Amino acid sequence: MKTLRLNDVTLEMDAFKVESEPKRKIAFTLNVTSETYHDIAVLLYEKTFNVEIPDESLAFRGDITNYSTSLTNLYEAGSVSDFYIEITETHQNADS
Structure with missing residues (x-):
């Protein structure tokens, strides 16, 4: 698993x-449980992120451009869903 940071929130991809x-x-794909669903959903509603993958020395500002989930009802205890998310850079940085 690789570590991803979205707006200073650390996630495991x-x-x-x-x-x-x-x-x-x-x-990327996130494994989202019924226990983590609310926090992940609130984060993803922000739509625009500072994206960092420290192990890859990658950082950029981007928007969610594609999103899907394998399960839509995560309110049932013990439920798990794979969230597929694509984030595309909003503009090219002059220094990258």
Whole structure:
């Protein structure tokens, strides 16, 4: 698992892929449980993020451009869903 930071919230990604052209984009999967669902949902509603993957020396500002979930009812105790999320850079940074 790789560590991802979205707006200073640290998450563990199950899988991820990085693209760099024409803009940087990260596609990743989060394993979300009924216990973590509320906090993850509130975070994702922010839509625009400071994205950091420290192990990859990757950082950029981006928006959610694709999102899906394997299960929509996570209010039942013990439920688990895979959240697939793509975040695309909002603009190219001059120093990257």
